Amino acid sequence: MAGGNKCVVVIGIDNILRYGLFHLIETECMKRNFVPVYSANDHDLWIRIPEQHSGPFRLAILCLGTDDFFPTWFSTFLTLLRKTNGNVLIFTDSHELLNKRKRNLIARVCELEHILDASMPVSYLSFLVEYYMSRECSVRGSFKMSxxxxxxxxxxxxxxxxxxxxxxxxxxxxxxxxxxxxxxxxxxxxxxxxxxxx
The missing domain is CATH 1.10.10 (Arc Repressor Mutant, subunit A)
Structure with a gap:
């Protein structure tokens, strides 16, 4: 298994709205020799990734659907922030899933520049996935909480x-x-x- 900095973690079940995103992730991972690790939830994720990986993950993408319970996915989001030094993308099946209050909570925790949804053009999604895979994040720059x-x-x-x-x-x-x-x-x-x- 590759070190943590070569792992791109994707949490969320594959569905028709996410198929294109998952394909983009795999394409970008192949270009960079990264390892995509898919999991339905964060509990299964820790089973898939052995303890011997070193350092933070390169990127984490949290895919949210209508059935996702806020406290559960917010907890997953916090864990992924810590495990990636703040290099997290959120992808929603619909931009309506994140109301103003939930977006405000996310903004109070960290500076999340982009929230992706299924209605965005593929070229824009591709650009952002590529950008997030190539950037280096520092904890100090993105977190608003310790x-x-x-x-x-x-x-x-x-x-x-x-x-x-x-x-x-x-x-x-x-x-x-x-x-x-x-x-x-x-x-x-x-x-x-x-x-x-x-």
Whole structure:
């Protein structure tokens, strides 16, 4: 298996709206000798990619459909941000899937320049996939939140118990709750529970 920097991760089930995108990804990967790794969800992804890969992934593309539950895919998005140093593309089956509030939440986490959808011209999609595969990302330039804050939100969305999560992070439970409060403020919500209702 190639190192992480040679892996292009695609999360989402292949359907008629994504067929062209998946073909573009494979074409660009072949040109650069990258390895495309497809997975229906992020849980299956970690089974497909062994632990011995080194470094971050080159690019991650998160494909969203009408059946995707916001807290689940937002958690996946946060994980992919960390695993790619912010080099993530979101592709939606319809631009209506991401309402203003969800786009605002994404914008508060990182600077996501492009959100792709199935109605875009193929030439534009091809240009963006090629651009994202060739660019180098730095964590500092794209994130608006710290890695610890992203981990706190991700843990909450995945239902990790506060005591276990604080122990895993090496902080007190009180500190974890303070981090959660700070994250909610940065996201513009009263508390992180609001994310579960979007």
């Amino acid at each position: 890695m610890r804050e992203l981990s706190v939100i991700d843990g909450f969305l995945n239902g990790i118990d506060a005591v276990c999560h604080s122990s895993w992070m090496g902080i007190s439970t009180k500190t974890l709750y303070q981090h959660r409060k700070n994250c909610a403020n940065k996201l513009g919500v009263r508390n992180l529970k609001e994310l579960l209702r979007l």
